[in-house]
Amino acid sequence: MKTTEILLLLLCLNVVCFSALPSAPATCPADLGSECSGSGSDEWEGEFFPGIPKIKYEGPSSKNHLAFKWYNSEEVILGKKMKDWLRFSVAFWHTFRGSGADPFGAPTKFWPWEDGTNSLAMAKRRMRANFEFLEKLGVEWWCFHDKDISPDGKTLEENNANLDEVVALAKELQGSKIRLLWGTAQLFSHPRYMHGAATSSEVGVYAYAAAQVKKAMEVTHYLGGENYVFWGGREGYQTLLNTDMERELNHLARFLEAAVAYKKKIGFNGTLLIEPKPQEPTKHQYDWDAATSANFLRKYGLTGEFKLNIECNHATLSGHSCHHELETARINGLLGNIDANTGDPQIGWDTDQFLTDIGEATLVMLSVVRNGGLAPGGFNFDAKLRRESIDVEDLFIAHISGMDTLARGLRNVAKLIEDGSLSELVHKRYESFDTEIGALIEAGKADFELLEKKALEWGEPEVASGKQELAEMIFQSAL
């Protein structure tokens, strides 16, 4: 078999191969049509989720697994409706393309509406399921990658045409009630991106990635998306031995500059978001954490053009608490969106679990409230069912649980603020700086000679207890 034959085979197989990725259940290629067992139609009789009612708020005492216990969308907390603080979004990839596959196992999820293909018809049917899901769950936002929602064709042109067709349907289904939180281009799954996209060592890949982002940005704009996300899937390295890190980072900057220029050109006003992650799939991702991403943006003069999309699981993988990453983003003026999930404290890879830890949720909401909310960003559920959760109702249970947990966090923050003792404790700790000399210091007017003079005058300084245990007690009491 010759190289050309292999390449033809590759073209033919790609779509199949991709089908067992975590983000894509087993399917047939869009272009094989009748050879696959797909029904060939995007129609679906009746409901996609027949046994599932519209999810309602029933309060904390409810035992109904298909009801909210803490999330009451219209209820006003701290001056805003819960839904406006939380701006929940469903992630199309996990919820509709998550197959349950992992590095050691094949897909486990075979939803009733899937016909085993990745045909255009199936892509559209799946999009209909998405909108029914959103409606029943009472979530008004969604997010996607280009490759989640439409099948690859044989060429870039075909890819784009397929995408257009599905996006047109999505636009129609959005109607006036559902909105797009953000779109993005998937630049990590295809073999062409194995060395990265904007940081690939191959110039052709750089160009291809640019074309793909261009299109994804256009359709995000068309769908009224409020943000556009860059997650640098393979922008990083596997070993420094074969890598010119400086050159790669320069390429990444040039790429993002071009994205900014194109955004302006087409009149897209959404926020551009960078999503930090320390590693996986690469040994080192260039957007390691919030501070690393901020350094990159500052170095290349891009701070005004980007914000950060902080993911809790990425935070802990980088050695920080999620709260730390949110606060770091916030005080750098960069907190734009949250990918709501959690990891396992004993696991060293991205598990993307639904957050159910109340303390963690309360800390997350503390940052959000301090930030005055996240709009135009929101909470995107970048979280997936466990591989072993294979009932359709599990999709609902997981989202309800995640929404309730964050809603409970918001209620706890309201309690903390009402109580006031935690913020008073913090305020008091620093009150020695609320003085004349403190003001001089903070204004940059206290030089070492003045400070030495003061030190000699004051003698040994008194230092107060840090009261960490008291702070923890107060915090825990609000949960």
Place this chain on the structure above:
Amino acid sequence: MKTTEILLLLLCLNVVCFSALPSAPATCPADLGSECSGSGSDEWEGEFFPGIPKIKYEGPSSKNHLAFKWYNSEEVILGKKMKDWLRFSVAFWHTFRGSGADPFGAPTKFWPWEDGTNSLAMAKRRMRANFEFLEKLGVEWWCFHDKDISPDGKTLEENNANLDEVVALAKELQGSKIRLLWGTAQLFSHPRYMHGAATSSEVGVYAYAAAQVKKAMEVTHYLGGENYVFWGGREGYQTLLNTDMERELNHLARFLEAAVAYKKKIGFNGTLLIEPKPQEPTKHQYDWDAATSANFLRKYGLTGEFKLNIECNHATLSGHSCHHELETARINGLLGNIDANTGDPQIGWDTDQFLTDIGEATLVMLSVVRNGGLAPGGFNFDAKLRRESIDVEDLFIAHISGMDTLARGLRNVAKLIEDGSLSELVHKRYESFDTEIGALIEAGKADFELLEKKALEWGEPEVASGKQELAEMIFQSAL
């Protein structure tokens, strides 16, 4: 679409789905034959690796990437041929079924001899490639999982028939020069095993797994395998909230007891090996590390029947050095085999890299030499090419590099032993126990009253320097 239809589709798709697993490149199902683009024949004209010569030893000064610089198979080191100390084995799954897929990406490797199917014909052709690879590389052992080497059919009977056909060819190709180090059953990829195999919550899965192990043990025996391995892929839990750990561990013990009984029944004299791993794919694997596995074996009275297969990457994931795990296995009388690879010290998942660290290799060989070698076990290269390494020659380079590194480690151990100063340092540290009182203590005859009497008599004990820096200096000098 009804459940039954879905199930049929599932049956049909399974083989496709599996095709994008790391352990299986994109293929067609065995039973679809002509609908796939496969050639339908296991023939292959000429060599599989046409540009690659038989790999020879050229010594440390060679610049030839396709030559050994340290591994000289027939050379005698410490009284044994290098090949007898090292007993290298190629892992069929990584080398011939590794596709380059990862949780974020599709396969990247498309070897020339692959026809895009997982047909029986293709399975056989691949087996021929394996034996040419072994011959050119100068490796005399190989290892496999049942699912690596033969395609699934629609039923257990069909699976077994397919396996038999491929195994018959393997037997023929082995001839008198190549031997099977070990076989094993793959009990983690298929959705039926999502809750484990011997520890699945479903009794039907337990039975299915038993049938699969029964068959894998039979073919291992048929091929003259010297060992049989149990790696508990999904024997563990994702959350304790839904798990009865005690019951699952009991089931695992019953399963292994049945395996021992069957081994004896069929007259298979190979060693049974358990392979510890702390986690991945599950949050917690029951065979966490060497000590945990030893505890399990002791608890259920299985210590006489099993040894351990230690993998370096699993060792570091469990928080230990590889040398620690080897020594723990050794002093518990359980060191049976080594899965030769390494991880990345900053990465929290199993990267299965080829070991190229000389210090690490020297420590590994230190344990092996202390153990008097590994036979009937050996060094199985449970290591894979990086996803981005897509040239056929990379398969050779990686194995040569791994073989040379361990060979260099063996040479270093010989230097250390010849020099003698490191073992003398250790011996001297404990010489205060080479005394009358030391002998009493070690014989269990020194009670607390005697010891207190001695302590009062001796006064404050003198304590000598631990000389760690000196030990490290001596060790480094041997590298």
Place this chain on the structure above:
Amino acid sequence: MKTTEILLLLLCLNVVCFSALPSAPATCPADLGSECSGSGSDEWEGEFFPGIPKIKYEGPSSKNHLAFKWYNSEEVILGKKMKDWLRFSVAFWHTFRGSGADPFGAPTKFWPWEDGTNSLAMAKRRMRANFEFLEKLGVEWWCFHDKDISPDGKTLEENNANLDEVVALAKELQGSKIRLLWGTAQLFSHPRYMHGAATSSEVGVYAYAAAQVKKAMEVTHYLGGENYVFWGGREGYQTLLNTDMERELNHLARFLEAAVAYKKKIGFNGTLLIEPKPQEPTKHQYDWDAATSANFLRKYGLTGEFKLNIECNHATLSGHSCHHELETARINGLLGNIDANTGDPQIGWDTDQFLTDIGEATLVMLSVVRNGGLAPGGFNFDAKLRRESIDVEDLFIAHISGMDTLARGLRNVAKLIEDGSLSELVHKRYESFDTEIGALIEAGKADFELLEKKALEWGEPEVASGKQELAEMIFQSAL
């Protein structure tokens, strides 16, 4: 200066040197008496904690930092008084000898009752403070190391005499209301123990350690202690390069056998407890985790004589959840006591923080309730104030917070049990084993041939959803 002079100086300085250890605030040596600024008397006018009332239960709505919100000692939960489930104990070392020193800093805590010495008088005064603390806090148990409560003398005989004097006072102060949960010998701080105690390379150290444990066991018995703990402070290695691990483990086993013999000889009926910890201060501690400790006990035939003291922070440092370690101990029949604390999920050393995480506390109590309680063990607060918490009231706040958190955990477990849906979910998962074939398997009567027959008969097994998200939702609802 000659070696002998240095040694004399060493003797003189040891007691001083030790004074800046974390477990010992700045003091003078016991034998220098008047040269130190100590008051020379164990008297103390009035209360040690004058502003602190007896801590009472005020319920969840209380804002009083010096009141219990969840712990109501006499209230009956799940058939037992809270105090009998929880059996709280104060750790003398952290609470009364914790100085706030750390590897980068000097002591920060200077309690009013401390006179700057480690004289016998001061040791007694400190013991009085301990009993007032217990009384005000409403805790009925305490724990100690020999070196916490009495100063070193120049010889073993002097050490023992000092210990006797303080222990006599403690006995008196215990009266009928306060009891000793456990005692232990401190075998890691003194330079003589730098290579370990029972695993030291010096036989004289082994003997000294035996004498010290002998004495500590005697005074524990005298004080009516219900348990005796072995924490292998430096029983482990810093590098395998200079270590004979097998010989050291044998010595450890001989040592523990002698301890068992002596325990029986003196009629001490308390439980002997081993406390697993993976590392710190050594690179590797021999009692790495519960399973490793169980393996050691089984290997040397000691399982009947020892149980485990599980510490949550040690659990997470070894890569496990605390719940995992508790369950592992429980199903091995080894759960004896809990060192109640927590670590920081992003920190790689032992922070010994007071547990305030409600979810974690609920999981801990789940294991305790399954175990039928911990008696004769209990919950020892092996937790310390942060270095920066320097107010006397912080000692109370921290303990109240820790007690309330575990009490809240217990209440949550009661809710979970009452609700029943979580245990039902688990029970149902395994119900396919509650069958005839399941019973055969569990009885060890199902061989591979029978199982294969069943597998062929049954065809592809059905596998149910793992329902992890539902389990998490139910769990979270109980918090």
Place this chain on the structure above:
Amino acid sequence: MKTTEILLLLLCLNVVCFSALPSAPATCPADLGSECSGSGSDEWEGEFFPGIPKIKYEGPSSKNHLAFKWYNSEEVILGKKMKDWLRFSVAFWHTFRGSGADPFGAPTKFWPWEDGTNSLAMAKRRMRANFEFLEKLGVEWWCFHDKDISPDGKTLEENNANLDEVVALAKELQGSKIRLLWGTAQLFSHPRYMHGAATSSEVGVYAYAAAQVKKAMEVTHYLGGENYVFWGGREGYQTLLNTDMERELNHLARFLEAAVAYKKKIGFNGTLLIEPKPQEPTKHQYDWDAATSANFLRKYGLTGEFKLNIECNHATLSGHSCHHELETARINGLLGNIDANTGDPQIGWDTDQFLTDIGEATLVMLSVVRNGGLAPGGFNFDAKLRRESIDVEDLFIAHISGMDTLARGLRNVAKLIEDGSLSELVHKRYESFDTEIGALIEAGKADFELLEKKALEWGEPEVASGKQELAEMIFQSAL
């Protein structure tokens, strides 16, 4: 006892207390003079290291532990003398004040020249030992913290006077052969710094820290120091619950700005260096890693004024390889100095071991060579003897081993460069960017429309193998 008495006692005890810190062996306070057993004189008869010869280069075949096998100071490698590439420096704190104390144990090291005090006389005698050590070792640079080399007095004035006296001696001893690599102020051990120094919540502490840095900078300048280091010992937080991170970071920036101003005022031309560390002693240090520190410097406009001091052990604690941190510093134009040490890959705290890993040393030297050397920075041995290494000769063995390892690394880099194949491999990977379109991209002139046009024109891009295994083979061959 009243508060004032306690405070007096505190003043008296501080110096004692500090004596058991890792950085200070057991001593008497400087101001207690005769009450301590110190000799009261800085004289020392004969040599400090009587059995130790001047260390010479004997080449790789030498078995002499007190000789260099790889470091040949005057030998020219890659166009420079080894000593000019390496600029080794001894760290006064570890080598002369390291006591062997750790969080679980008292000091273990009692050097012959120590008289058990921290008197001024002792401080001077110790300084003489330092210079004899440097001379015998053949190291021309040293580093110190103010608190290492001189005892605290009762006031800031007394501290400064003590420092001046010792520094005058050091200046004399430096002569023309020994130079100061850098000085620094120790701002983390004293209780006053428990909440940080520049980021303390107490304004008095901020002022005290400024006074201390002012003085330390002055004496560094006086001694001809070529750099001045800021390691933010406690600049960070223990919990975000009690912390105003934004305000603290602003204070830190104001502090560093004042340092820059003062440096210029006194005409000190040395480089200011920030030393990143992720955590320990605090839960989170503000100078987490190189990128975080760079972001801080950029945010506050300080990039022109500071470089970074990269420590390998800090690198790995932050989740990066040391090579990564060095490269990150280098490509941000910030690589100023290296704190040469290593950690343990399985340990989560700072072990500050001497580096003996050849591969690691080679990677470190690769960055240094790419940087054109480190001058005016160098390699400071921020590494300490293990607690159990208590022989005087261990101090020499450890440094010789560390020096030889880096020297061997340098020789390996020379081999790699001479061979050329590794750099060629990297160069070739990116050659598709050495084209017209590549140049446009790198010049920021390729917009998305142009790139899309190219992508359409080119079709599916070809992607070459990453050749990681080959790169690893080449690298290993040079070791």
